[in-house]
Amino acid sequence: xxxxxxxxTTSIKRIIIKTILIILIIxxxxxxxxxxPIGDVSLxxxxxxxxxRLPFGENPKKSYNLxxxxxxxxxASHEINKKQADIEDIHxxxxxxxxxxxxxxxxxxxxxxxxNKRFLExxxxxxxxxxxxxxxSILKDLMIVDRALEYDPDLILWFVTLEALPKEKQLExxxxxxxxxxxxxxxxxxxxxxxxLIEEKLIENTLWNQRRNISNLLNLQLYGIxxxxxxxxxxxxxxxxxxxxxxxxxxxxxxxxxPDDKLEDFLALEIIKNGVxxxxxxxxxxxxxxxxxxxxxxxxxxxxxxxxxxxxxxxRFIMKEFTQNNNIQYYDLWDxxxxxxxxxSAIHFSEGAEKILANEITKVIEEFIRQKGENDKY
Amino acid sequence: xxxxxxxxxxxxxxxxRLFLKKRWLEWFILLISIxxxxxxxxxxxxxxxxxxxxxxxxxxxMVSWIIVSKKEELNSRENIITFVSVISFLLIxxxxxFVPIRGIYKFVSVPNFIHILQFLIILSFVxxxxxxxxxxxxxxxxxxxILVFIFIILKNDPLSYKLSTYFRQxxxxxxxxxxxxxxAWVGYSYIGFRIMHALIESKKRMGLxxxxxxxxxxxxxxxxxxxxxxxxxxxxxxxxxxxxxxxxEDLLNAGELIAIGLFQKFxxxxxxxxxxxxxxxxxxxxxxxxxxVVVIVYAFRIYFDFNGYTNIALGVSxxxxxxxxxxxxxxxxxxxxxxxxxxxxITLTQWFRAYYFNPMTRFLRTKFRSLNSQxxxxxxxxxxxxxxxxxxGISYNxxxxxxxxxxxxxxxxxxTGFITRKTxxxxxxxQISTIYKTFSIIxxxxxxxxxxxxxxLPTLDAxxxxxxxxxxx
Numbered sequence: 058x059x060x061x062x063x064x065x066t067t068s069i070k071r072i073i074i075k076t077i078l079i080i081l082i083i084x085x086x087x088x089x090x091x092x093x094p095i096g097d098v099s100l101x102x103x104x105x106x107x108x109x110r111l112p113f114g115e116n117p118k119k120s121y122n123l124x125x126x127x128x129x130x131x132x133a134s135h136e137i138n139k140k141q142a143d144i145e146d147i148h149x150x151x152x153x154x155x156x157x158x159x160x161x162x163x164x165x166x167x168x169x170x171x172x173n174k175r176f177l178e179x180x181x182x183x184x185x186x187x188x189x190x191x192x193x194s195i196l197k198d199l200m201i202v203d204r205a206l207e208y209d210p211d212l213i214l215w216f217v218t219l220e221a222l223p224k225e226k227q228l229e230x231x232x233x234x235x236x237x238x239x240x241x242x243x244x245x246x247x248x249x250x251x252x253x254l255i256e257e258k259l260i261e262n263t264l265w266n267q268r269r270n271i272s273n274l275l276n277l278q279l280y281g282i283x284x285x286x287x288x289x290x291x292x293x294x295x296x297x298x299x300x301x302x303x304x305x306x307x308x309x310x311x312x313x314x315x316p317d318d319k320l321e322d323f324l325a326l327e328i329i330k331n332g333v334x335x336x337x338x339x340x341x342x343x344x345x346x347x348x349x350x351x352x353x354x355x356x357x358x359x360x361x362x363x364x365x366x367x368x369x370x371x372x373r374f375i376m377k378e379f380t381q382n383n384n385i386q387y388y389d390l391w392d393x394x395x396x397x398x399x400x401x402s403a404i405h406f407s408e409g410a411e412k413i414l415a416n417e418i419t420k421v422i423e424e425f426i427r428q429k430g431e432n433d434k435y
Numbered sequence: 436x437x438x439x440x441x442x443x444x445x446x447x448x449x450x451x452r453l454f455l456k457k458r459w460l461e462w463f464i465l466l467i468s469i470x471x472x473x474x475x476x477x478x479x480x481x482x483x484x485x486x487x488x489x490x491x492x493x494x495x496x497m498v499s500w501i502i503v504s505k506k507e508e509l510n511s512r513e514n515i516i517t518f519v520s521v522i523s524f525l526l527i528x529x530x531x532x533f534v535p536i537r538g539i540y541k542f543v544s545v546p547n548f549i550h551i552l553q554f555l556i557i558l559s560f561v562x563x564x565x566x567x568x569x570x571x572x573x574x575x576x577x578x579x580x581i582l583v584f585i586f587i588i589l590k591n592d593p594l595s596y597k598l599s600t601y602f603r604q605x606x607x608x609x610x611x612x613x614x615x616x617x618x619a620w621v622g623y624s625y626i627g628f629r630i631m632h633a634l635i636e637s638k639k640r641m642g643l644x645x646x647x648x649x650x651x652x653x654x655x656x657x658x659x660x661x662x663x664x665x666x667x668x669x670x671x672x673x674x675x676x677x678x679x680x681x682x683x684e685d686l687l688n689a690g691e692l693i694a695i696g697l698f699q700k701f702x703x704x705x706x707x708x709x710x711x712x713x714x715x716x717x718x719x720x721x722x723x724x725x726x727x728v729v730v731i732v733y734a735f736r737i738y739f740d741f742n743g744y745t746n747i748a749l750g751v752s753x754x755x756x757x758x759x760x761x762x763x764x765x766x767x768x769x770x771x772x773x774x775x776x777x778x779x780x781i782t783l784t785q786w787f788r789a790y791y792f793n794p795m796t797r798f799l800r801t802k803f804r805s806l807n808s809q810x811x812x813x814x815x816x817x818x819x820x821x822x823x824x825x826x827x828g829i830s831y832n833x834x835x836x837x838x839x840x841x842x843x844x845x846x847x848x849x850x851t852g853f854i855t856r857k858t859x860x861x862x863x864x865x866q867i868s869t870i871y872k873t874f875s876i877i878x879x880x881x882x883x884x885x886x887x888x889x890x891x892l893p894t895l896d897a898x899x900x901x902x903x904x905x906x907x908x
Contacts, residue, residue: 279706286722286725
């Protein structure tokens with residue numbers, strides 16, 4: 058019996074040591090594999106249709122969609138990744154936050170969905186690609202713009218709002234935090250002097266630390282089946298809390314900025330400037346997106362949950378001056394949508410609001426085509 | 436069971452195997468199993484229900500042991516020690532109310548100590564009364580009746596709801612929040628069937644030669660507590676007493692089973708669960724192609740889920756040197772429905788065969804000689820499958836699932852019998868060539884997969900909608 062236990066113990070020790078070694082090799086070996094573009098491997102646009110908007114979902118079981126941080130996988134799942142049948146089509150990319158992504162709106166009712174319907178029957182088909190993403194950050198926008206360049210867009214409609222611009226928040230967005238390599242390359246490529254490089258930790262790329270991301274990649278493919286089968290890519294609750302209209306304790310402060318401070322010093326306008334400048338071959342139109350203008354309690358101090366009036370008014374002035382100085386085409390649509398047409402946030406549109414915005418953007422596009430009339434493609 | 440719980444069971448079993456002598460095995464299983472009953476019972480929104488359900492499980496175990504064991508076992512010193520130990524365990528939980536043990540509330544909400552004492556007095560009275568009538572058949576059938584009665588309440592939503600309302604009333608809690616989901620007696624399906632098995636076997640053998648310790652260990656055996664298999668008591672006792680295989684062999688085997696089980700459950704089944712048919716998908720999918728996909732995926736998902744848990748249970752048990760019976764034998768590769776149901780949840784099928792199908796068939800054939808044997812066979816196949824369906828829950832859908840499979844079994848037997856007679860080879864078609872076999876496997880799999888549509892969905896309407904998409908234009 059004693060001999061048996063000794064023999065067994067020796068064998069078990071050997072097995073344990075070998076197992077640990079194999080686990081360590083696979084775990085740390087993943088650091089190398091994680092650098093490969095595994096996110097590009099996708100069943101979207103092959104087995105099932107590409108998504109009309111970038112994957113995002115807080116409750117995958119209900120939305121058949123999930124949030125992940127692998128930019129390759131996000132784009133691979135988007136219909137923009139489908140081989141374009143007709144390169145003669147004009148491809149317009151929409152960049153922005155959750156309002157452009159279309160929070161609470163079905164894909165056909167988002168801005169891009171309505172524009173696609175509208176321009177479908179034209180001789181020169183204009184295709185709109187929804188590359189909005191539900192987080193408010195101008196650096197995140199530039200990261201998506203840079204990635205979208207691979208698809209050779211003709212025009213980029215870049216929707217901005219003041220909340221996307223504070224320098225201090227640019228690195229605090231999950232999709233930014235989880236893509237240090239890409240963000241650092243953007244900072245270098247676009248010479249963004251105001252953004253500090255993110256420290257890349259190799260240990261973060263071990264198999265163990267990446268297990269959630271790997272699982273998300275697989276789940277994104279599985280949810281693709283449900284997306285294709287049902288057309289659902291977002292949870293549509295029957296009831297939601299409407300955007301705040303009354304402000305019992307209104308604030309004069311925007312982040313750390315007070316009315317006497319210089320707001321422009323606080324804004325990461327360099328990201329827009331360099332983003333447009335470094336991509337001279339592509340047309341950009343900058344649009345100040347509509348916001349909820351409240352008429353509730355203390356609305357004389359605050360326009361809405363995000364903005365004290367003084368800060369937003371000054372921002373609009375700064376943007377006008379900034380775009381003129383940098384020769385960027387700019388439309389200020391801040392007050393386009395009536396107060397009643399906002400849903401659960403001061404920047405989330407109802408179906409009616411989407412239609413109003415689509416009408417306005419149609420005019421912008423038609424004006425753009427008119428300006429570009431001499432070009433064959435237009 | 437979640438990963439942490441599985442890891443705990445693996446670790447504790449390993450600690451036993453490496454550091455405790457075999458003579459402690461029964462004690463080890465008993466204590467860990469009883470603690471497990473409380474641990475795995477989720478904290479209830481009905482005050483202290485998560486204490487009373489496990490306590491009732493243990494009480495049923497002790498009461499049923501009095502009924503099934505031989506008279507000479509009742510007064511043995513060993514059994515009295517076990518009895519006192521189990522009661523002490525319940526009292527210790529009760530005392531923890533006065534000497535708060537850090538974090539105990541995460542495991543169980545402890546009722547008033549007086550209530551525990553009152554319950555134990557009633558339990559002692561019941562045990563005393565049953566001892567007086569030891570060996571009487573009506574006690575045994577009375578116990579079976581009580582088990583079935585509770586089973587019906589637990590598996591029937593309206594009845595569970597009423598019970599929830601009643602519990603809330605006596606607890607002075609809001610009855611507006613009553614829900615059938617609150618009546619979740621974890622492990623009851625398996626415990627009930629193990630007790631019924633022991634009761635019927637004891638009747639056949641004029642009492643079982645089993646100690647209270649190994650009997651309770653058999654009923655509540657922690658690796659198999661939640662998802663089976665449903666072992667037989669004589670096999671379990673043999674395993675407890677038999678010489679252990681070499682440690683390395685057991686651990687390697689256990690490691691393999693656990694690794695396969697974890698992979699099946701937590702990687703395959705959990706991933707496939709995303710794209711398996713459910714109530715929402717049944718209402719939202721309009722494409723025939725995708726509906727077939729989600730229905731077929733469900734068949735794989737339920738297999739990997741259940742077989743995964745079973746493999747983990749077999750593996751954890753093997754660490755302690757106990758071999759539980761296999762519950763699956765490649766059912767998805769079955770060429771006929773008969774073979775499928777002989778390879779799927781084998782121990783449950785065997786239970787129904789032993790205690791319903793065989794005796795009832797014998798009864799019908801002897802008492803109703805005029806009845807056509809084909810009719811008896813069809814009737815028995817359908818009712819057996821319906822009962823297996825009802826074991827999962829009392830609803831029209833589980834009945835439909837049982838009827839679907841019962842009819843399938845009956846027709847398949849008729850068809851294969853007809854073809855065998857026609858070919859004259861004495862062999863079934865799938866035994867003749869690989870092509871026939873492949874075709875039979877696919878056909879069986881599709882029939883079973885379509886049957887799961889009844890099983891996976893809560894209403895007949897939802898199931899019918901799925902069928903209309905699958906077979907519509």
